[in-house]
Amino acid sequence: MTLDAACAALLALRKLISGLRTALLALAALVWLAVTAVTCLAGVGLLIAPSALHALHAVAERERRRLARWGPDLVGPGPAPTRLRAALTDPTTRRELRWLVSHATLGLLLGALGIYLPLSAVRDTTFPLWWKLGPPDATSTSLGVGTAHSWPAALSVALLGLGWCAIILGLSPTMADLQARAGRRLLSAGPDADISLRIAELTATRAAALDAHAVELRRIERSLHDGTQNRLVAVTVLIGASRRMVARDPSGADELLERAQSAAEQALAELRTVVRGIIPPVLADRGLAGALTGLAVSCPVPCRIDVEVPQRCAASVEATAYFVVAEALTNIAKHSHARTAAVTVRSGSGRLLLDITDDGRGGVDENGGSGILGISNRIAAHDGTLDISSPAGGPTTLKVELPCGS
Known part of the structure; x- marks a missing residue:
């Protein structure tokens, strides 16, 4: 007691x-x-x-x-x-x-x-x-x-x-x-308060979460169908052909088996890529800071990472932050013509704050492009907020706020 x-x-x-x-x-x-x-x-x-x-x-x-x-x-x-x-x-x-x-x-x-x-x-x-x-x-x-x-x-x-x-x-x-x-x-909604707007907001958030989930399932299905499945079919065909040739042409059968092994290795690599796209293992191994550093290293645009998150957030929140930064850096590399980018992550008052900037040409349309829509849906699924500032000529700044419950 x-x-x-x-x-x-x-x-x-x-x-x-x-x-x-x-x-x-x-x-x-x-x-x-x-x-x-x-x-x-x-x-x-x-x-x-x-x-x-x-x-x-x-x-x-x-x-x-x-x-x-x-x-x-x-x-x-x-x-x-x-x-x-x-x-x-x-x-x-x-x-x-x-x-x-x-x-x-x-x-x-x-x-x-x-x-x-x-x-x-x-x-x-x-x-x-x-x-x-x-x-x-x-x-x-x-x-x-x-x-x-x-x-x-x-x-x-x-x-x-x-x-x-x-x-x-x-x-x-x-x-x-x-x-x-x-x-x-x-501070709660009083008896005389109209909470219909809040109900509509939560309904839209749930719809965005379902849309984001459906898009993610389609992406995984497309990756498996167009990549891994085709590789595995090729492996099956090559192994079958090598079995038929092993008696009359051992050297040819050995060559087919080498090709089958190569196709199997490629299928395994693609399958690992798909799995990493669901929940990146690097988040569990190295935390959010290490995972974002890995994204910055692989980004064609020089990117500075600054993460100060004293405590780990929920796995779903960290995954959302990771994919938001990944999508944002992909958009920067493809469309912004930027020379440098920066990602700043802070936590406080139960919120995870992300600030993603680049010195590109700007002009990002919040309502256009699948990249921005995907980012927005991921954030809405966690009842977070997204604020985009992208005047013509740049710079572009994405401010993301996610509840992390810490």
């Missing part, structure tokens, strides 16, 4: 600290909105109101993703307006404002306690080990009161540290639930 309580307390502290980050962002957004409201009286705030509202919605969306990592998915009500007049009457914006005030005050306090309590527990519990090394008139407790001039006083500070530990074990899960309560209540 004590081990379970310690694990629950540790998890709660992680939740509180993660909530502290969004609470600091919420405080900054709240100050920005307050400044905007005050300056609106002079007319200046009307110019910065859209950016302040955008910050509000961005912080709220970040909190939704955070809560989804620590519990059930939080389905938002859909896009919120950034125009001042529409925002004043929008129920989603009003709910997000109520959450912002709560999280920037109570949520910030609880998050700060999530850091203060364990530090105080460690400091006071270990006080007898180092109290003689400090100045004689220094405060002995983490509360800022009292001084220790004897071993009994130092041991009493250690007892205070054990009290902090008891508070952490007993109250931190409740504190974490309290910190998340406002977000789960106010």
Whole structure:
């Protein structure tokens, strides 16, 4: 039971600290909105109101993703307006404002306690080990009161540290639930919110996933039919012919067997290529960074890879990222006339972020070409986002965001 309580307390502290980050962002957004409201009286705030509202919605969306990592998915009500007049009457914006005030005050306090309590527990519990090394008139407790001039006083500070530990074990899960309560209540789709757009989005995402799956099956079938199957048929024909010739023309039969062996080796190589196209083994062997480095080495266009992903993502997410980069580099090599390319991969807040750029001629059409469509379908299958910037003359930038649940 004590081990379970310690694990629950540790998890709660992680939740509180993660909530502290969004609470600091919420405080900054709240100050920005307050400044905007005050300056609106002079007319200046009307110019910065859209950016302040955008910050509000961005912080709220970040909190939704955070809560989804620590519990059930939080389905938002859909896009919120950034125009001042529409925002004043929008129920989603009003709910997000109520959450912002709560999280920037109570949520910030609880998050700060999530850091203060364990530090105080460690400091006071270990006080007898180092109290003689400090100045004689220094405060002995983490509360800022009292001084220790004897071993009994130092041991009493250690007892205070054990009290902090008891508070952490007993109250931190409740504190974490309290910190998340406002977000789960106010940031989800309310009873007056129209979630038909979200339903339509999820329906489209499922259709894109099915389309991507069907395209992948057709690609595998075509590869097996046009390559491996033809090689194996040739092997069968050559072996049959060599069996008929072995009695009357041994040297000719030996030549046919050599050709059959060569065809079998080619079939095996093609079969391995098809298998690698399903889930590349290099992902399991070398991780995402190693797999993408391999893609960069084989790319005709010089490509720089920069990957900072401290923890492994789900295998399906890594495979999607791998195939997105592979398809993007193929498009760059075929169509962009680029001299250099770069791939940057980062992870944070439960998202895997990919940035693929090249210095080519640009002009990529998001709605045209099977390559871009295939990339878009793969990303949509994971409920990710794709943003393409490709003005005429370049450069072209693909920004991909995939949920990775870490």
